[in-house]
Amino acid sequence: MQWLAALAQQTPICEADALANTWRAQPCAAEKPGAYLPEPVIASAGAVDPALIENFVLASRILAHHGVLDAWGHVSIRHPGNAERYLLSRARAPALVSAEDIMEFDLGSNPVDQRGRRIFLERYIHGEVYRARPDVHAIVHSHSPTMIPFSVTGEPLRAISHIASFMCEEVPVWEIRDVGIVNGLLVANSAQGASLANRLGKGPVCLMRGHGNVVVAGDIKIAVQRALYAEVNAQQLATALSFKRPITFVSPDEAQDPKRLDDAWEVWKAEVEGGA
Secondary structure (H helix, E strand, O other): OHHHHHHHHOOOOOHHHHHOOEEOOOOOOOOOOOOOOOOOOOOOOOOOOHHHHHHHHHHHHHHHHOOOOOOOOEEEEEOOOOOOEEEEEOOOOHHHOOHHHEEEEEOOOOEEOOOOOOEEOOHHHHHHHHHHOOOOOEEEEEOOOOOHHHHHOOOOOOOOOHHHHHHOOOOOEEOHHHOOOOEOOEOOOHHHHHHHHHHHOOOOEEEEOOOEEEEEEOOHHHHHHHHHHHHHHHHHHHHHHHOOOOOOOOOHHHOOOOOOHHHHHHHHHHHHOOOO
16 A cells, blocks of 8 residues: 555654644644554663753754744754764754753664654754764754745855855755655655755755755854854845845855854853843
8 A cells, every 4th residue: 555655664744743843753633543653762872961962052042042043943963972873952942942852863863762752853854964974063954034035046145254154155955846745845754854965965055945954064153153144144145136236255265264253152152141
């Protein structure tokens, strides 16, 4: 039967949870009995330094504070003790994420110790990018508003500001139709996640047509800086385009990582903790 084959090939999604961009092991009221998979039993890769978890939580809240993340979107980090694992919060608005919400996943995006907690449907973005990019240790998936128009118009997104010089090359656009639509524009399985990771290539940013973007970095602070200034640069570029004059983009030989990033981090931290 076709429906049974489909069930075996992908994680089943509760309709109500799909609308919330989440998946859970327990069925919702609209589901038939047995329409979900049991929680897998996976050994944990071990405890994580509380300081790293603190920065993880801050990353979500900083990006929410600046409007890069809203009620949706998510941040992850690779597990420092096992490159085959990553950490992602349970399905919760980024501004509300706490240390207790952080969960561990394998690269197949199977949760460790789920305990009935709801998890993001689009976790496959994280698992497949980590699988494809050993250099990546932090990922942000957002729907930052000014970047989306560049995903649907064919207008190239590139850096015009030095602080966004990590985008000195044109940002690629991923088209979900190329791999097949499962749940609207959401990345709902490993095949879609792998396709997105392939389109990202070795770059730091990839647009997702009509949906959002994925930003990657070697650590969580740089990922936050990139996600924040990718949006700022999109705003600046949109303004520059409105002048209808030639635009000078940042060239690869002008690109450099930001200096004194820890100073910026302290400011962002103070903003979300009420100290600035």
